[in-house]
Amino acid sequence: MQHAEPTKNHSTISFDQSRLQIEDIVSIANKTASAALSPDPLFRAAITRGADFLDRLLAEDGTIYGVTTGYGDSCTVEIPPELIAELPHHLYTYHGCGLGEYFTPAQTRAVMAVRLASLCKGYSGVSVGLLEQITSLLKEDILPLIPSEGSVGASGDLTPLSYLAAVLCGEREVWRDGQHVPAAQALSEAGITPLRLRPKEGLAIMNGTAVMTALACLAYDRAEYLTKLTTRITAMASFALDGNAKHFDETLFSVKPHAGMQKVASWLRQDLQCEQTERNGKRLQDRYSIRCAPHVIGVLADALPFFRQSIENELNSANDNPIIDAEGEHVLHGGHFYGGHIAFAMDGMKNAVANLADLLDRQMALLVDSRYNHDLPSNLSGAVGPRAAINHGLKALQISASAWTAEALKLTMPASVFSRSTECHNQDKVSMGTIAARDCLRVLELTEQVVAALLITVRQGVWLRCRHTPAVMPEESLQQMMALLSADIPEIIEDRRLEPDLRLMLERIRHQNWTLYA
Structure with missing residues (x-):
């Protein structure tokens, strides 16, 4: 073109x-x-x-x-x-x-x-x-x-x-x-x-197949961005939890040759001080939602090239019926209108994307729980002194994120297996590709809502970690991300309505306002 x-x-x-x-x-x-x-x-x-x-x-x-x-x-x-x-x-x-x-x-x-x-x-x-x-x-x-x-x-x-x-x-x-x-x-x-x-x-x-393919193009663009944004959030969550950055060691990942997973691990190495040995008191192994994050995000990262190939091949096809071969002067009757490749791509994409929501939901559960967040306040409340008793931080936000995650996971049932015989059994095996694409967009929407919640959460968590341990500073890339988030989201000290912050984060996500990794 x-x-x-x-x-x-x-x-x-x-x-x-x-x-x-x-x-x-x-x-x-x-x-x-x-x-x-x-x-x-x-x-x-x-x-x-x-x-x-x-x-x-x-x-x-x-x-x-x-x-x-x-x-x-x-x-x-x-x-x-x-x-x-x-x-x-x-x-x-x-x-x-x-x-x-x-x-x-x-x-x-x-x-x-x-x-x-x-x-x-x-x-x-x-x-x-x-x-x-x-x-x-x-x-x-x-x-x-x-x-x-x-x-x-x-x-x-x-x-x-x-x-x-x-x-x-x-x-x-x-x-x-x-x-x-x-x-x-x-x-x-x-x-x-x-x-x-x-x-x-x-x-x-x-x-x-124009409708399902168009929706698939838009879904791909959003999913590709979420692989990077989820990785950045994971790095911030690891820092806030005082995590062990050696989990993303280059040698460690060299022995499992999934290219997308290795790329995610390399992004995490850019964001975290992975070359440092464990400090005194550092945990040997973080919980799976941190330690295995490249393995979860990497599934989508590795699937994206296949999704791109399927979507772009469909985009660049003649897919009506009959096909008119003017050069050979043939009218060729076939079934190029069948959207099976898009259906499969969208069913696969929504599964991988919903797993990002689930990963982040688990990270948030660790961050807000004082039993697991390594000396951060309960629910990441920034209130201190007597007023700490009446402030609840991110308690309700964690509930909402869990609800959005559950709904995203519920929608991962593949649409493509629900073929129906229609039109007097002429259309007796159909792709359900458009339903799969619509489902995928809904899963993306819900996952972006979880991402918005986590952006607020890790912004608060990194701030609290720096307040708790002033000698420990995040890497430059995380400092830059913190500066961008801080311009939109004030520290949560006194309880406040977070819906406006969430909606602003969703706007930033959907406009892909942050440049993430080369």
């Missing part, structure tokens, strides 16, 4: 037949990059060949699934020639039955960009005009209101993507400047003419 030079932190991503990365979709979703359809004449000619080939087949009375036949189990129903042009309209109309929360604007941009990427591969038989219409909607930030529930992940994300197809034609509703408005009104105000879909175009838009 060709990239223009960034201008004031904003770049343009040119869509053609070359390979996209997860980061391209995330940038478009977050509005730090714009989408543009490549002007390359060779690319546009390749797209046009597919549409022209379908036109020739129609003129020769060829039978084409979803063009001259009904859809799915109705593929044996022949469409009278005079009604063929109406068929795409019926497809997106009867699939307008989604429910649940609407996808956010960022998620919707990602969905649109992923569908555009697949159609640009040139195997869907669509026109350049359709690609331009999707690009125009992204440029004007006219975003279909897409209900999040109603897809089984094969034949692709039919129901949610019907909302994109409808909006391209000026129907249903959109996000426009943060408001819900009729699509026809938004298109008119932007000077965009509603499309009349060509015979295969409704199927090409809807019969694919």
